[in-house]
Amino acid sequence: MTFDRSQPYNDLPLLPPVAEMESKAVLKQAIAANRTLANLRGLAAQIPNQGVLINSIVLQEARLSSEIENIVTTNDELYRADADPEGKTDPHTKEVLRYRQALNFGFRELATRPLTTNLFIDIVRIIKEVELGVRRVPGTSLKNTLGEVIYTPPEGEAVIRDKLSNLEKFIHAEDDIDPLVKMAVIHYQFEAIHPFEDGNGRTGRILNLLYLVEQELLDIPVLFLSRYIIANRAEYYEGLRGVTERQDWETWILYMLRAVESTAQQTFDQVTRIRALMEQVREQVHKQAPSIYSKDLVEVIFKQPYTKIQFLVDAGIAKRQTASTYLQTLSNLGFLRPSKQGREMYYINDALFAELLK
Numbered sequence: 001m002t003f004d005r006s007q008p009y010n011d012l013p014l015l016p017p018v019a020e021m022e023s024k025a026v027l028k029q030a031i032a033a034n035r036t037l038a039n040l041r042g043l044a045a046q047i048p049n050q051g052v053l054i055n056s057i058v059l060q061e062a063r064l065s066s067e068i069e070n071i072v073t074t075n076d077e078l079y080r081a082d083a084d085p086e087g088k089t090d091p092h093t094k095e096v097l098r099y100r101q102a103l104n105f106g107f108r109e110l111a112t113r114p115l116t117t118n119l120f121i122d123i124v125r126i127i128k129e130v131e132l133g134v135r136r137v138p139g140t141s142l143k144n145t146l147g148e149v150i151y152t153p154p155e156g157e158a159v160i161r162d163k164l165s166n167l168e169k170f171i172h173a174e175d176d177i178d179p180l181v182k183m184a185v186i187h188y189q190f191e192a193i194h195p196f197e198d199g200n201g202r203t204g205r206i207l208n209l210l211y212l213v214e215q216e217l218l219d220i221p222v223l224f225l226s227r228y229i230i231a232n233r234a235e236y237y238e239g240l241r242g243v244t245e246r247q248d249w250e251t252w253i254l255y256m257l258r259a260v261e262s263t264a265q266q267t268f269d270q271v272t273r274i275r276a277l278m279e280q281v282r283e284q285v286h287k288q289a290p291s292i293y294s295k296d297l298v299e300v301i302f303k304q305p306y307t308k309i310q311f312l313v314d315a316g317i318a319k320r321q322t323a324s325t326y327l328q329t330l331s332n333l334g335f336l337r338p339s340k341q342g343r344e345m346y347y348i349n350d351a352l353f354a355e356l357l358k
Contacts, residue, residue: 003245006141008155012163012192015170019249021181026253030178033261034217037180040268041218047275050220054104055082055303056274056356057222057267062099064226065205068233071095075357083306084344095127099202102126106210107221115171115210117164117195123206124199134160134195142194150237151244153194163193171211179215183208184256188243205229224267228259273355278302281335281351288333292326301336305353306346 022030044050063078073093081089081097102123109119117134124132134157142151154160167189170182177185190204209221229236232255239255242248278298286293300315301307312323327347330336336347 005151006149008138008152009192009244010154010156010159012154012189013247014163014166015185015189016173016175016177017185017247017249019247021177021185021249021253023250026181026250026257027178029254029257029261030180033180033257033264034178036261036264036268037212037217037223040223040264040271043268043271043275044218044220044222047271049299054220054222056305056352057224057270058100058103059096059304060356061209061222061224061226062096062103064224064230065202066092066096066099068205068226068229069201075353079305079353080341080346082304083308083311083346087342087344095129098127098129099206102202103206103209103221106206107213110210110214115207115214116168117161120164120190120195120203120207124196124203127199127202130198132196132199134164135197137197140194140197150241151192153192160193160195163189164195167193179212179217180257180260181253183211183215183260184253185249186211187256188240188252191240192244222267222271223260224263225259227266228263232259270355270358273358274302274352277351277355285330285333285335289329292329297326301330301347301349302352305349305356307336307349308344308346 059078059082063073063075066073071092073090073096077089077093078096081087081093085097105126106119106123109122113119121133135155136157138155140153140155141149142153144150154163167186170189171186175182187204187208190207191200194200196203205226208225209218209223212218212223213221235255239252243252281302282295282298285298294317296315296317297312300311300317303311307327309320309323309327312318312326313320317323318326327336328338331338331347335349335351337350339346339348
C-alpha cells in the first residue's frame with residue numbers, strides 16, 4: 001500500500017521499530033560518534049565555570065535551531081538582547097532567547113524528573129510563550145515551499161497521547177540499543193507524532209540534547225546539532241520521509257550519527273579555542289593589570305560577548321564605580337571594545353564573538 005501524504009498518519013508504527021536498527025554500518029558509525037562525544041564531555045568537564053559554555057554556546061544552538069524554522073536574528077542583536085533582557089528587541093530575537101530558556105529549564109528539570117510528555121509540554125510553552133498542549137483540533141499538515149502537503153501527522157488527542165506514551169516507554173526501556181541510535185529513533189518518532197500546533201522541531205531538538213544528558217553522554221547540553229542540520233537540510237527531511245514512507249531506518253540513523261560526530265568535533269574544537277583564548281587573556285590581564293586581576297573577572301567577560309557594569313556587580317566582583325573602572329581598564333588594554341547603545345554602555349569581547357561564529 002502506498003503512503004498517502006495527505007491522510008493523517010494514525011497508523012504510525014509504535015516503537016521499537018520492527019526493522020533492524022543496528023546494521024553493521026550503523027554500529028561502525030555509532031562507535032565513531034560515541035568516541036567524539038566522549039571527548040567533548042571530557043573537555044567540557046575540565047572547564048571550572050561551565051556557565052561560560054552554557055551561556056554563549058547554547059545561545060548559538062538556540063539561534064541555529066530557530067533558524068531552521070525561519071526564525072532569524074543576527075548574532076549582534078541576539079547577544080545584545082541577552083545582555084539586556086529588559087530592553088527593546090524584536091520578536092524573533094526574543095523567541096530565540098526563549099529557546100535557550102526552555103533548554104536550560106529542561107536541563108534543570110532532569111535532576112528531579114525524567115523525559116515525559118508533561119516535560120515536553122512545559123518546554124514548548126516556554127519556547128512559544130503560549131499555553132500549548134497536545135493537539136486536539138484536526139487539520140494539521142506539513143507543507144513545502146510550494147504549498148504541497150508533504151506529511152500529515154496523526155490526528156486526535158487520544159491517538160497522539162497513545163503514541164507519546166509509547167515513546168516515553170521506549171525512551172526509558174532497559175534495552176541493549178546504543179543510546180545514540182536510540183536518540184535518532186526518538187527524534188524521528190517525536191517529529192512524526194508532531195504533538196503540538198507549533199514548536200515541534202525546536203522541542204524535538206531540545207529533546208535530543210536532554211536525552212544525551214539523561215544517558216550521561218553529556219554533562220551539560222552543549223552540542224551544535226542544528227548547525228549540521230542546516231548544512232544538510234535536504235538530507236534531514238529526506239531521511240525523515242524515508243522512514244515514514246519506506247521504513248528506511250538505516251539511512252536516517254546514519255544521518256543522525258554523522259550529525260553527532262560532526263557537531264561534537266566542531267564543538268570540541270570551539271571549546272578548545274575558547275579555553276585557550278580565556279587562558280591567554282587571563283595571563284595578559286594578570287601581567288598588564290595586576291591591580292584589577294581576578295579569575296572571576298576574566299570568567300565574567302567570557303560568559304557572553306556583551307558585558308556591562310551590572311554583570312560585575314552581580315558577580316560580587318566590585319561595586320558600580322569600581323566595576324566601571326575595571327571594564328574601562330580592560331578596554332584600554334584592548335581586551336574589550338566599549339560600545340554605547342542607547343543609555344547602556346556595553347563592553348564587547350570581540351575575540352570571543354569571533355570564536356562563537358566559527
